[in-house]
Structures are given as structure tokens and as C-alpha cells.
Amino acid sequence: MSKTKKIVSWTIGITLIVLILTPFIYVKVNKMIYAHRVTTYLTEQKHYSSDEIESVEGVWSVKLPPFLAVVKFKDEPDVEYIYFAHNDVIQFSHRISEEAQKSGKTKSDLKHFVPTDDQQ
DSSP: OOHHHHHHHHHHHHHHHHHHHHHHHHHHHHHHHHHHHHHHIIIIISOOOTTTEEEEEEEEOSSSSSEEEEEEETTEEEEEEEEEESSSEEEEEEEEOHHHHHTTOOGGGOSSOOOOTTTO
């Protein structure tokens, strides 16, 4: 194989690897960005301490918007709060675990629920 063919083969191989990895890197980076935005919002604007927050996880959603963050608080581990962080950070929704629902937990029992005009 000539030197030129080797260079072309390497170039094609590297290009294919980059093209294959790019979407995975894009999703991973955006999940991290959204989790960071929500964490910053909760600690700096809503004044939660990091000790009050159990987890903030960036999620790639199959629905629109494609990225969101799921937050769990230590004092309410049976509820996930869904935040959007595109321009402004907003609490969009929540999910109460089936177990908590069976024991009678409802939206009115939620400690960290922030109602918007259409959620009241």
C-alpha cells in the first residue's frame, strides 16, 4: 500500500470515528450543562443548600424539549421534580412514585412544588 493510500485510509477512519462519536458527545455534554444550570438555579436563586438536594440529573428526552433535569430532594426522595433549563430555569412538572401515591401522597403534599399559572 502506498503512503498516499495509507494517509487516505487513516483520514477516512478518523473522520468516521468523529462522525460516530459526535452525537454521543453532544448528548453527554448537554445533559451536564442542563444539570449544572438547574443546580446553580436551585442553590443561587432558590437558596437551597447542596445538603438539601439529593440529585440533579440531566436527561435526554425523546419528547420535546430534548433536554431537561430531574431533581430529587433529600427530604422527599419519593418525588422527582422536572426542570427545563433552556433560557430560564423553570419547574415544569413532577412525578410522585407509585409507592407514595398508594400511601396517599398527592400534589398538595409536595414540599418543593412551585405552581405556575397553568398548574394551580
